[in-house]
Amino acid sequence: MEMLKISYDDALIPESRILETAERIIPEIEKARSLLSTGYVDNFSFINLPDDKKHLNIVKELVREKLALDPRLLVVVGIGGSNLGTIAVQEAILGRLYNLSDPGIRVLYADTTDPYLIRDIVGIMKTTLENEGNVLLNVISKSGTTTETIANFRILAGMLRKYKRRYEEYIIATSDKGSKLWSLAVREGFTTLEIPAKIVGRYSVFSSVGLFPLGILGVKIESLLEGARKMRDLCLTMDLNKNPAAVIASIQYNHYIEGKNISTLFFFSSDLESLGKWCRQLIAESLGKEFNRSGERVNVGMTPTVSIGSTDLHSIAQLYLGGPYDKLVTFISVEDSAPRLQISKDNEYSYLIPEINGRRLDEILNAILEGAKEAFRRGKRPFIDISLPDKTESSIGQFMHLKMIETVYLGRLLNVNPFDQSAVEKYKKETRRILSRESIKHT
Secondary structure (H helix, E strand, O other): OOOOEEEOOOOOOOHHHHHHHHHHHHHHHHHHHHHOOOOOOOHHHHHHHHHOHHHHHHHHHHHHHHHOOOEEEEEEEOOHHHOHHHHHHHHHHHOOOHHHHOOOOEEEEEOOOOHHHHHHHHHHHHHHHHOOOEEEEEEEOOOOOOHHHHHHHHHHHHHHHHHOOOHHHHEEEEEOOOOHHHHHHHHHOOEEEEOOOOOOHHHOOOOHHHHHHHHHOOOOHHHHHHHHHHHHHHHOOOOHHHOHHHHHHHHHHHHHHOOOOEEEEEEOOHHHHHHHHHHHHHHHHHHOEEEOOOOOEEEEOOEEEEEEOOHHHHOOHHHHHHOOOOEEEEEEEEOOOOOOOEOOOOOOOOOOOHHHOOOEHHHHHHHHHHHHHHHHHHOOOOEEEEEEOOOOHHHHHHHHHHHHHHHHHHHHHHOOOOOOOOOHHHHHHHHHHHHHHHHHHHO
């Protein structure tokens, strides 16, 4: 298995300081190593998901069972950690235009209560069902009480119920065992998939949360887990020089304390944009904290942004290269740009930009990437360079596990809990208060 290539040559932090900072991560590495093969006893136990054969077999068997229903459409109902990882893997491997390529099974994501989006999903479901195509509905909520998810589920389940006599066969509920959603699913006869209790949503993509819908779409989930396993082993080594998660966390932390509080992920592949959005939640929700582990008010955190090359070189690069020195950029590219689309050497357009005559598009994109990196070097703008061998399941699994473990290590350096999200509960509480007040008004 080919591994990701990572370069820190342009990070602009001395190696001695990187390693000195990384030594502060050692207790977290030791903790992680002690959790291996111990099940799910701690939030950091997400590192055991790639080894969980029992969990994988349950998912694979359910995939086989639901594929036997011959579904034409899969609708994933979830928000945040319940669907961002699935979208990221699906688009990275199958492509952003997957639904337009006439696949056997299309996929839609109901991740907001925007009535225009849900109206369109209802319409697509209706057309599919009226043409005698089957629809799978995978509702995902760890707590089982996520307002947006349950609201959308009630509408979409109602659509299934109108067209299917045994509609419950087509609904899969993924949740904590014993949650309100789980109890409803058992009562109504829906299929249930358990999320291990200690696994937090944004670290759950390698659980049933991501594996089931990805398996339905034909993604090789075993290869995804194998890539994650290989990267995990690297990120748990005590040899800090060879531990990419510890080194990147150390670089991020050193730039943060020097005032670079914006972390920009610059993906040179359009299919990886949703991978960036998954990273954005991981970084923001894990590290943006009001209080540290000692209960002191600290208000720390990095602002994660996502850019796509070369598109955003024409929209935001002016800020990156000419604006304040408050950013650390990570360039992420793919070595294997499989489609060999070549520009003709000589035709009536060849005079426009002679340098591209006879060139392949992947050569041009690589030249643009190298040009961007050289501009960053000349401007003394720090960056990390990550190169994926390809966009296969193995490579995506490696990258995602690297970012998850790196984020936990950053939490250690910032002295915050990377697994809670107490501030998010504030908007949820206020939303329910407003809805409760409005419901009283309408009675």
